[in-house]
Amino acid sequence: ISSIARIAHPLSRVYSTYRNELPSLAEYLPDISHIDVQKRTEREGGVDVLNVWHAATKVPSVAKPLIPAGSLRWEDHARWDDATTRAHWEIMVPAFRNQVTCTGETRIHADGGHSKVELVGELRIDLSGMPGMNRWVGKRMAPQVERFILQLISPNLKRVNRALESYLDEK
Numbered sequence: 001i002s003s004i005a006r007i008a009h010p011l012s013r014v015y016s017t018y019r020n021e022l023p024s025l026a027e028y029l030p031d032i033s034h035i036d037v038q039k040r041t042e043r044e045g046g047v048d049v050l051n052v053w054h055a056a057t058k059v060p061s062v063a064k065p066l067i068p069a070g071s072l073r074w075e076d077h078a079r080w081d082d083a084t085t086r087a088h089w090e091i092m093v094p095a096f097r098n099q100v101t102c103t104g105e106t107r108i109h110a111d112g113g114h115s116k117v118e119l120v121g122e123l124r125i126d127l128s129g130m131p132g133m134n135r136w137v138g139k140r141m142a143p144q145v146e147r148f149i150l151q152l153i154s155p156n157l158k159r160v161n162r163a164l165e166s167y168l169d170e171k
Contacts, residue, residue, distance in 0.1 A: 001104060001121035001150070005161035006114055009168045011085060014115040015108045017164055019080045019087070022051055028163030031057050038075070046080040057151075078106075085109065089121075096145070099127050117164075119157045123150060 007014050017024075023035040032053055039050040055072035078089040084107075091102040104121020125146045127139075 001102070001119065001123060001157060003117075003119040003158040003161065005117050005158075005165075006111055007117055007161060007165045007168075008114050009165065010113060011108060011110040011115045013168055014117065014164065015082075015085045017168060018106065018108065018117075019047060019049070021167075022049075022160075025160060025163040025167055028166050029159050031055055031159075046082045049076075049078045049080065051076040051078070091121075096125070099145075100125050117161050119161075121157075 023037055026032045026035045033056040034054050036052045036054070037049065038052050039048075041048045053074050053076060055074075057072055073094065075092040075094065076089055077092070078087045080087045086108070087106040089104055089106065091104075093100045093102075101124045102121060104119065107118040107120070109116045109118075123146065125142045127142045127145060
């Protein structure tokens with residue numbers, strides 16, 4: 001997972017908006033119905049946030065047996081570090097809690113009077129331990145499930161930068 005964007009707003013505004021106002025960006029993201037802040041812990045030098053993203057996407061027929069209705073959501077556990085203007089994050093997909101691992105970092109840097117935002121991460125899928133799934137079927141289905149999850153997560157990571165810029169333009 002990788003996305004780099006230049007946002008026409010200063011570092012302080014971009015960083016504080018990402019860190020503190022992410023749920024406000026949902027209305028700018030067509031594949032997201034809403035973002036809920038489940039937990040927020042202020043600490044010296046930053047904040048830890050658990051945001052739950054709710055997708056507004058239909059489940060493809062190949063994935064319907066694996067994804068329960070109403071479970072198109074993921075948990076975004078982020079640890080923001082004010083000194084480095086970075087967040088280390090882990091995304092958990094409740095429907096695949098033990099099968100999907102997604103970790104990464106959001107790096108925000110000054111770029112002249114603008115900001116450069118880098119979202120980098122790694123997605124790993126292992127369906128072999130899923131109840132009722134034999135190893136052979138799990139290996140064959142994993143790439144399809146991975147593509148589906150990337151369709152949910154990856155484009156939205158990229159769109160978040162555009163949404164953030166639009167949101168700041170309107171403020």
